[in-house]
Amino acid sequence: MKKDILRKEVEKNRLLEDLENLKCETKRLKNGRDISVESREPFSRTYRDVDIAFISEESLQRQVEEVTFLGEGVYGRTDVVSFNGERCVMKTGKRGDLPHRELQILTYLDGAGGAPKLLAASKRRCVISWVGDRTLQDMISDGKCDQDCLLTALLQVCERVQEVHEKNIIHNDIKADNIVYDTLAQKFSLIDYGLSKEAGETYTKMYDSARWMSPETKRGEPLGPKADVFSLGVLLGDILNRFSRPRKIAVGLANRATAKKVDDRPTLAEFMGVLKRFLEDVEFKRRAKKHFRVKNVRSIWRDVKRGIARPFKKIFKKKKGILQ
Structure with a gap:
């Protein structure tokens, strides 16, 4: 009788230990820590409500061909690669792991705003879809586009930003270098979501040198859609500064959008409405003339x-x- 009781106690303790180990394993899996890339292939890490399937560096390297250098930034470098026979972009982290938040946001957006789609990811590298070969900065610098053409391009960019806002995401890094144009599809795309946040979140770091970022971002206040409106206003000002006789209505819109107080700025819908009405008037006058x-x-x-x-x-x- 005593032996049966002891045996049941031992089995119960083992069961409790197994359950405890299972809970710890599940907790580590959710937090994304203490999991070896090589030990589990593929495996998943959960960031908020989005699951990202990671593979090992060796598996990713075997699928990548024809690596061509594209550019390099503060956090890493980008290369044009052939991934499973398609033209793609590979990002490599310079200071260790890639920012998992950006991978999570790309997966969550699923192409909204023209965002590149995440195709594969390892600890230090990720492969994303190809969205364009020319930036808006290139279009502004080469001088081939007139003022109305660039304002039309900005209106299309606003439509892309609106798609991102509908997903409750604030890009927070809108500038000419982060807007790409696909000449074949004839559409603009927003890239580089490394500094993106969900609406209502704040920043712990200050970016005083980034003039296109809103004042509330630098003060560490909760972010809203008008933070991106500020960036669009700065971008509009950069476009107008390229011309000796900028449109007066566009100048007034840029001044309103870059107001320091959030309440003084127009909403994205108002910003787009002014641009759209202005371009319709220009087209009407051109046709009438x-x-x-x-x-x-x-x-x-x-x-x-x-x-x-x-x-x-x-x-x-x-x-x-x-x-x-």
Whole structure:
């Protein structure tokens, strides 16, 4: 009888130990700590409500081909690679592990805002989809786009930012270098979500040197959609500064968007509304002017045929390029 009781106690203790070990293992798995990449392939780490499947460095390296250097930043470098036969981008962390928050946000966005999709990730590297080969900074610098063309591009960028905000994510690092244009698909995409936060979160670090970041970001206050509106206002100002005669309405909009107080800034919908109405007015005036010119030339040609007007050669001045 005593032996049966002792045996049951031993089995009970073993069961409790097994349950305790299982709880510890589950806890380590959720926290993403004390798990060897090589020991489990693939395995998952949970960050908030998003699961990310990590693979080993060796497995990722075997799937990557044709590595071409693309650029290098503070936190790492990027390369253009061929991943499973498709053109992609590989990011490598410079100071150890990649920021898992960015991987989580990319997975959560699932292409919203033109964000690149996460295809594979290891401890130090990740492979994301290709979204474009030209930045908005390149379009501003080469001088081939006029003012209205760049303002139209900015309106499309605002639509992308709106898609990100609908997911309750604040990009918080909107600048010309982080906006990519795909010439084949003819669309803009927002990249680099390393500093992104969910609405209402704060920053512990200060970025005083980043002039495109909102004042509330630098003060460590809760973030909202108007933090990105501030960045869009700075970007609008950079576009207008490239031209000797900037549009007055656009200048006023840039000044409002970059106000220090959050309440003084327009919402993203208001920002887009002003831009859209302004561009519609510009297009209407352009079409009206073109229609007037065509009508004017036809009426003059009709008068020439009737003999009540001089021929075109006499009334056209080549130097000025206008009809007198």
